[in-house]
Amino acid sequence: MKVHIINIGDEILIGQIINSNAATMANYLNEYGLAVEEMKTVSDQRESIQNAVGQALEVADIILMTGGLGPTKDDITKTTLAELLGLELAFHQASFDNIVRLFAEFGRQTDDRYKIQSFMPVGATVLINKVGTASGMWFEKNGKIVVSMPGVPREMQYLMQNEVLPRLKAKFQMPAIQHFTLQTMGKGETDLSDMLEKLETEQLPAHIKLAYLPDTILGKVRLRLTAKGQDTDLLKSELNTHISTMKNILGTLVFGEGDTSIEAEVGKLLRSQNLTLSTAESCTGGNIAKRLTSVAGSSQYFLGSVVAYSNPIKEQVLGVSKQTLDEYGAVSEACVKEMAVGARKLLNTDYAIAVSGIAGPDGGRPDKPVGTIWLAIANKEQVYSKKLQLGSDRNRNIEMTTSTALNLLRLLLIGQEIR
Amino acid sequence: MKVHIINIGDEILIGQIINSNAATMANYLNEYGLAVEEMKTVSDQRESIQNAVGQALEVADIILMTGGLGPTKDDITKTTLAELLGLELAFHQASFDNIVRLFAEFGRQTDDRYKIQSFMPVGATVLINKVGTASGMWFEKNGKIVVSMPGVPREMQYLMQNEVLPRLKAKFQMPAIQHFTLQTMGKGETDLSDMLEKLETEQLPAHIKLAYLPDTILGKVRLRLTAKGQDTDLLKSELNTHISTMKNILGTLVFGEGDTSIEAEVGKLLRSQNLTLSTAESCTGGNIAKRLTSVAGSSQYFLGSVVAYSNPIKEQVLGVSKQTLDEYGAVSEACVKEMAVGARKLLNTDYAIAVSGIAGPDGGRPDKPVGTIWLAIANKEQVYSKKLQLGSDRNRNIEMTTSTALNLLRLLLIGQEIR
Numbered sequence: 001m002k003v004h005i006i007n008i009g010d011e012i013l014i015g016q017i018i019n020s021n022a023a024t025m026a027n028y029l030n031e032y033g034l035a036v037e038e039m040k041t042v043s044d045q046r047e048s049i050q051n052a053v054g055q056a057l058e059v060a061d062i063i064l065m066t067g068g069l070g071p072t073k074d075d076i077t078k079t080t081l082a083e084l085l086g087l088e089l090a091f092h093q094a095s096f097d098n099i100v101r102l103f104a105e106f107g108r109q110t111d112d113r114y115k116i117q118s119f120m121p122v123g124a125t126v127l128i129n130k131v132g133t134a135s136g137m138w139f140e141k142n143g144k145i146v147v148s149m150p151g152v153p154r155e156m157q158y159l160m161q162n163e164v165l166p167r168l169k170a171k172f173q174m175p176a177i178q179h180f181t182l183q184t185m186g187k188g189e190t191d192l193s194d195m196l197e198k199l200e201t202e203q204l205p206a207h208i209k210l211a212y213l214p215d216t217i218l219g220k221v222r223l224r225l226t227a228k229g230q231d232t233d234l235l236k237s238e239l240n241t242h243i244s245t246m247k248n249i250l251g252t253l254v255f256g257e258g259d260t261s262i263e264a265e266v267g268k269l270l271r272s273q274n275l276t277l278s279t280a281e282s283c284t285g286g287n288i289a290k291r292l293t294s295v296a297g298s299s300q301y302f303l304g305s306v307v308a309y310s311n312p313i314k315e316q317v318l319g320v321s322k323q324t325l326d327e328y329g330a331v332s333e334a335c336v337k338e339m340a341v342g343a344r345k346l347l348n349t350d351y352a353i354a355v356s357g358i359a360g361p362d363g364g365r366p367d368k369p370v371g372t373i374w375l376a377i378a379n380k381e382q383v384y385s386k387k388l389q390l391g392s393d394r395n396r397n398i399e400m401t402t403s404t405a406l407n408l409l410r411l412l413l414i415g416q417e418i419r
Numbered sequence: 420m421k422v423h424i425i426n427i428g429d430e431i432l433i434g435q436i437i438n439s440n441a442a443t444m445a446n447y448l449n450e451y452g453l454a455v456e457e458m459k460t461v462s463d464q465r466e467s468i469q470n471a472v473g474q475a476l477e478v479a480d481i482i483l484m485t486g487g488l489g490p491t492k493d494d495i496t497k498t499t500l501a502e503l504l505g506l507e508l509a510f511h512q513a514s515f516d517n518i519v520r521l522f523a524e525f526g527r528q529t530d531d532r533y534k535i536q537s538f539m540p541v542g543a544t545v546l547i548n549k550v551g552t553a554s555g556m557w558f559e560k561n562g563k564i565v566v567s568m569p570g571v572p573r574e575m576q577y578l579m580q581n582e583v584l585p586r587l588k589a590k591f592q593m594p595a596i597q598h599f600t601l602q603t604m605g606k607g608e609t610d611l612s613d614m615l616e617k618l619e620t621e622q623l624p625a626h627i628k629l630a631y632l633p634d635t636i637l638g639k640v641r642l643r644l645t646a647k648g649q650d651t652d653l654l655k656s657e658l659n660t661h662i663s664t665m666k667n668i669l670g671t672l673v674f675g676e677g678d679t680s681i682e683a684e685v686g687k688l689l690r691s692q693n694l695t696l697s698t699a700e701s702c703t704g705g706n707i708a709k710r711l712t713s714v715a716g717s718s719q720y721f722l723g724s725v726v727a728y729s730n731p732i733k734e735q736v737l738g739v740s741k742q743t744l745d746e747y748g749a750v751s752e753a754c755v756k757e758m759a760v761g762a763r764k765l766l767n768t769d770y771a772i773a774v775s776g777i778a779g780p781d782g783g784r785p786d787k788p789v790g791t792i793w794l795a796i797a798n799k800e801q802v803y804s805k806k807l808q809l810g811s812d813r814n815r816n817i818e819m820t821t822s823t824a825l826n827l828l829r830l831l832l833i834g835q836e837i838r
Contacts, residue, residue: 037467039459286708303731308723
């Protein structure tokens with residue numbers, strides 16, 4: 001079953017808005033076992049729409065469209081489709097009643113524009129849009145299906161969930177499709193694919209695909225297995241087998257499953273072990289705290305942070321010794337260790353993360369080039385430290401340092417030996 | 420000049436990631452006066468890529484592609500394009516040198532994987548990607564141009580800005596186009612368009628368009644004037660006239676020009692007035708410090724922060740009185756005022772920003788629902804405070820609070836009366 005998505009709208013083509021509808025629709029369809037073969041965005045002009053639908057009708061079985069159904073002159077999707085499919089327009093009472101009802105909710109009266117908007121193609125199944133004035137349309141031609149929906153995300157979502165997906169499910173025998181994602185940190189795409197080469201070449205059947213999705217800013221790689229077939233349960237058990245193989249191969253490189261983040265996983269570990277955390281941040285400027293607190297409920301384990309962007313604060317608030325700063329400088333193993341110990345004491349937490357480095361783009365020195373960063377993690381017993389040598393991209397250095405520090409803490413919390 | 424964008428990647432087709440590359444590329448092209456006719460997303464499989472490029476070659480003059488250039492098995496764009504265009508692959512020393520350089524930055528060695536990734540189509544112009552291992556490719560065939568770039572946003576952005584757009588500009592006779600952007604904070608799109616209605620309807624000529632670009636997360640609206648014509652200097656002087664009109668109408672709602680941020684503008688003001696800043700953050704969890712320090716050189720005016728996510732830290736580190744916390748709670752005017760005063764003293768700065776609130780999604784109470792946030796700004800003379808009532812979206816609450824606090828400081832620094 002080949003599905004094409006066509007989003008109509010100049011505001012997408014000029015880059016004024018990002019096309020999130022296509023992703024939302026694809027997610028819905030995947031849950032129903034329908035894979036999207038192609039997504040296309042075209043201008044809201046007659047020729048563009050007709051060409052796009054015409055091309056799609058040649059190869060696709062199901063065509064889902066959004067956009068161009070509003071009450072204004074430049075909304076021509078309905079008339080264009082009616083013309084393309086050879087259908088007349090006629091006043092559709094149920095559509096108008098819906099508009100009247102919506103206006104009444106806001107104590108407003110409709111006008112003639114909405115009478116015109118209530119004209120629908122005769123022979124199309126009209127999909128009443130209870131959250132907006134533009135009805136959707138379901139066309140069938142030579143066993144192919146064309147659905148037109150408004151481009152307003154919540155109106156498209158309403159029609160997909162309440163009208164389109166149920167009809168598709170009733171009409172077609174769907175192939176089963178299953179996804180499973182592992183999130184990894186510590187090695188790049190290439191190293192991971194080396195580790196998984198045998199699995200990919202010798203063990204994965206043709207109907208199961210492994211995709212590498214690196215995030216070079218956050219410094220992680222998501223590994224997504226996709227299985228297509230007939231029997232959902234069979235696919236699930238197949239995926240589980242290969243996922244556990246991958247976990248065995250990758251070990252502690254895997255930090256989570258599905259849609260998660262390193263800060264969320266560190267939070268789970270701290271909560272389950274009933275531990276508290278603080279941070280002392282120089283070059284990350286509060287980004288470790290910011291990412292930790294982006295997780296709802298983080299106040300249960302994250303107590304606070306001292307962003308010591310200046311040396312006096314390192315000295316007077318965190319208690320880094322003047323001698324250390326004079327002798328080794330702020331970007332040094334000695335300094336971050338004292339920062340971690342000082343933050344842990346001051347903020348009274350079980351663990352403290354400390355970071356000091358040169359985020360760039362300027363401020364480098366021959367012995368300490370831009371991207372030189374020291375990390376330390378202190379607990380009651382000891383202080384771990386690690387040196388990073390990153391690049392010259394300030395934002396990336398800050399995010400990578402944050403990810404690396406959180407991952408280092410994760411490894412400590414799961415009892416991994418740190419070298 | 421017809422431009423088509425083709426984004427390759429199953430992760431887009433299954434809705435796992437939203438395709439932001441297409442919008443970014445369209446924005447770049449628009450600034451150069453090139454309009455995008457079609458955006459298409461297809462699977463990273465040989466047949467899909469060949470069909471997409473084949474179809475585009477029939478109608479488009481310029482085809483810009485992203486995705487499928489990584490070093491792993493599922494990255495087949497390069498070989499597919501070489502096959503389609505009848506080109507051999509050969510080892511490309513400059514591409515490999517670039518990879519070696521990138522690895523050296525991280526103190527790592529390359530391996531054979533990257534030798535293979537350095538094979539490029541003979542006859543294509545190789546676009547060296549200084550921020551990633553995958554080189555871009557520029558093909559010309561029958562006067563048509565096909566460009567292939569990596570799908571990693573920052574790598575695509577680097578190649579567009581440094582290699583692709585300059586080549587397109589050199590190759591084609593573009594109409595003269597000029598943009599000027601004003602950044603505003605404090606009022607929404609609708610209020611702004613009311614204020615600018617007379618300008619839009621009576622003063623702007625047909626060849627100058629005003630676009631409203633709201634950012635509902637950061638809480639700002641960019642106003643972009645775009646002028647198209649023949650004479651660049653004429654367009655510039657026309658834009659200047661209308662920009663100064665807009666500035667007069669909008670007054671202090673305008674915080675900056677072009678590609679800037681509220682944190683960068685606040686930084687400029689602090690630096691020019693030789694003032695220092697610190698923050699005391701509860702519900703923003705370090706985000707104000709993080710955004711201030713995302714600006715290179717911010718260490719000249721931003722000294723540090725105390726993220727007081729727990730009440731004991733508000734009390735013991737920032738010196739908020741126990742009585743205040745007991746009587747009014749942490750989310751109160753009294754508390755943020757004491758936090759601001761305490762941070763200013765502790766971190767020894769001219770100004771201090773303090774924030775305490777309920778970011779959500781949970782933690783609300785009848786008298787203090789989710790989204791209730793108190794801000795305070797202290798200087799030597801006095802302490803200003805402000806209450807915000809935001810929504811239930813945690814991330815948006817954090818970013819909006821950060822933007823509002825920084826904007827409040829900006830208004831104080833330019834001598835605006837705060838109410």
